[in-house]
Amino acid sequence: MELGTTYLVLAGIFGLFMAWGIGANDVANAMATSVGARVLTIRRAVVIAAVFEFAGAVLAGGEVTATIRSGIVDSSLLADQPELLVFGMLASLLAAGTWLLIASLMGWPVSTTHSIVGAIVGFAVVGLGWHTVKWDEVGTIAVSWVASPLISGVVAYLMFRTVQSLILDRPDPFKNAKRFVPIYIFITGFVMSLMTLLKGLKHVGLDISTVQAYGLSALIGVVLMLIGKFFINRVPYDPDADREFHYASVERVFGVLMLMTACSMAFAHGSNDVANAVGPMAAVISVVHSGGDVSQQSELPSWILLLGGVGIVVGLLMLGKKVIATVGKEITQLTPSRGFACELSAASTVVFASGMGLPISTTHSLVGAVLGVGLARGIAALNLGVIRTIFMSWIVTLPAGGLLAVVFFWLLRLILG
DSSP, X not given: OTTHHHHHHHHHHHHHHHHHHHHHHTHHHHHHHHHHTTSSOHHHHHHHHHHHHHHHHHHHOHHHHHHHHHSSBOGGGGTTOHHHHHHHHHHHHHHHHHHHHHHHHHTOOOOHHHHHHHHHHHHXXXXXXXXXXXXXXXXXXXXXXXXXXXXXXXXXXXXXXXHIIIIITSSOXXXXXXXXXXXXXXXXXXXXXHHHHHHTOGGGTOOOOHHHHHHHHHHHHHHHHHHHHHHHTTOOOOHHHHHHSTTHHHHHHHHHHHHHHHHHHHHHHHXXXXXXXXXXXXXXXXXXXXXXXXXXXXXXXXXXXXXXXXXXXXXXXXXXXXXXXHHHHHSBOOOHHHHHHHHHHHHHHHHHHHHHTOOOOHHHHHHHHHHHHHHHTOGGGBOHHHHHHHHHHHHHHHHHHHHHHHHHHHHHHHHHO
């Protein structure tokens, strides 16, 4: 390809811009509940998110990337015009990144998955023709967008009900919290480790059998439980704080657990959402390296996932605070016990979907979980005005991504074509 080096440089720049947008906007979903529940300050949340988002992106981000890279557009129909696929993927990255920048400046928590999938479908329909889109694949992704908030909402509702029945509604909630929270820590460690080991590490060269994965996950769960138990035993009972708020001492115990779920949520988010930045990059690099052969699937280079991880961290550090404040404090009043139920259910939904190769929306999963926990306390516990604004921003995101992609696609064709 004549302009191969130019395409590679643009793919790197636009991919980094898109990853930056994910960090600035979507990472709020990983950290907002911890900040809202006052377990973490925004500064500490940013540090934890930076470490675990990066780890999730690099270790477990390969599976979803394949769907974004080649699952939405039928690239075989572009065998004679590989440049069109390159222009389209570059336009999609630029469009989704631009929309995320706008949304982040406004403090709107929008879906990066919506942004990039909407952009790819938009450029494909207008630039290449309706028939080039794999509509059955798009349909599967769309179903997952509806299913993910429902599943995480139901799981969060049930999980918080177990917290209420085992701990909060008992005569001695503090004693029960010390007894049962280590078990929740074990479940968190086991579920997150199992899903990552079974699905996420193949592209790193670690092919672990199912039996080994279960054994290793149980071991990680036990280690985390023992570490958690050590810190939980050091939480003192504070009768003065309990006089003001009956469960103050109990919530301190849950604060230890929330540190674990915050880390797992950040890891889950990195594993799923890095694909939104590196999938189109991988498609461009694959076409250029194969000399214009769109049907050839080259290996996903590790440096692409590294670049995506770096972009996410930088975006979070520069502009992440605005959206963290919106999601963490304005949907419903969160405490550590409620925040734990939100984070574990959303993280499990996201990592499970990542393993299946489904690019679901972390925003949808977390908001669904927050709604589930809110409903466990009654509809009055929810700020319906904020929820309405969030839903509206979700609806706008798809067409916004698509329209911007069409504009950038024609501009790139005009300049480079």
